[in-house]
Amino acid sequence: MRRAHDMGGLPGGPVTPEEHDYALWEKRVDAMSVLIGNKNIFNLDEFRHAIELLGADAHEKLSYYERWVYAIAHNLIQRGVITVDELGRRMTEVEKTGRT
Amino acid sequence: MHDGHDHAHPLRPDRDEHPGYYQVMATALRELLLEKNVFTAEELRRQMEKMDERGPHLGARVVARAWADAAFKTRLLADGPAACRELGVDIGPTRLVVLENRPELHxxxxxxxxxxxPRALLGLPPDWYKSVNYRRRAVREPRAVLEEFGTRIPDGTAVRVHDSTAELRYIVLPMRPAGAEGLDEAALAALVTRDAMIGVALPKAP
Known part of the structure; x- marks a missing residue:
């Protein structure tokens, strides 16, 4: 069965030549993922696999780097580098203090 | 033309004042990974600088050298990463194949x-390259997609589409435009746009 990311050859609409200047948070996420790969915390295939498991919704609901954030968190938890609780607590703290 | 210079870049709001759920998660992850010494703040800063230094100017330098130096072009087509290293561009661990446009093949x-x-040569990809419609249609109706970029390929020229993978990246070596004979490499490089190296456009006319 074809999964959501496997879209080559399907019918589609016009290609609009959109682009945007990458925001600081997006660059940080990109850089984090490169460093995680360089340090063999998890590999590119694990990273892609997590994104591909997100399914069809993810392309509509999440932006490109939002999907990356999800995939990084998922793999760090899988690998035991961080725990779900730890991440949840830290997110609450980050939100409360407005840190970026 | 969509070469990243001739049109305004729409700015997606960065929402830094009201970060969304995943931006908050990104900050939390960064803090945790720094505390756990997975990487240092210095490494993160350097990686971001490296990203900012990369862009289509590097790919354009490679193309211009290939246009100016036939022996370099032969080496580039035979072993892309090695030829790029000659110009000080490190492709990294992925394979790179250089695709030569010819009168009979685009x-x-x-x-x-x-x-x-090919981030090492072109920087980060534009949004449209990652878009659902480009990914769906480029392999199905490439000529129609090219027309949407204002690029008309003659009927007698075959269009070949190359689907990249995590391990294998492609870059297009466009044909040197007519009238570019005798230009130096810097002047040649100025004709080479990002979109020409993806294959959705042709180089600028001198």
């Missing part, structure tokens, strides 16, 4: 599964 690059792209 090449187009896509990544239907995601967004694989």
């Amino acid at each position: 090449n187009l690059v896509v990544c239907t599964l995601c967004s694989c792209y």
Whole structure:
């Protein structure tokens, strides 16, 4: 069965030549993922696999780097580098203090 | 033309004042990974600088050298990463294949599964390259997609589409435009746009 990311050859609409200047948070996420790969915390295939498991919704609901954030968190938890609780607590703290 | 210079870049709001759920998660992850010494703040800063230094100017330098130096072009087509290293560009661990456009063949690059792209030579990919419609249609109706970029390929020229993977990246070596004979490499490089190296456009006329 074809999964959501496997879209080559399907019918589609016009290609609009959109682009945007990458925001600081997006660059940080990109850089984090490169460093995680360089340090063999998890590999590119694990990273892609997590994104591909997100399914069809993810392309509509999440932006490109939002999907990356999800995939990084998922793999760090899988690998035991961080725990779900730890991440949840830290997110609450980050939100409360407005840190970026 | 969509070469990244001739039109305004729409700015997606960065929402830094009201970060969304995943931006908050990104900050939390960064803090945790720094505390756990997975990487240092210095390494993160350097990686971001490295990203900012990369862009289509590097790919353009490679193309201009290939246009100016036939022996370099032969080496580039035989072993892309090694030839790029001659110009001080490190491709990294992925394979790189250089696709030569010829009068009878036009090449187009896509990544239907995601967004694989020769970042070492072109920087980060534009949004449209990662878009659902480009990924779907580039392999199905490449000539129609090219027309949407204002690029008309003659009927007698074959269009070949190359689907990138995580391990294998492509870059197009466009044909040197007529009238560019005798230009030095810097002047040649100025004709080479990012989109020409993806294959959705042709180089600028001198």
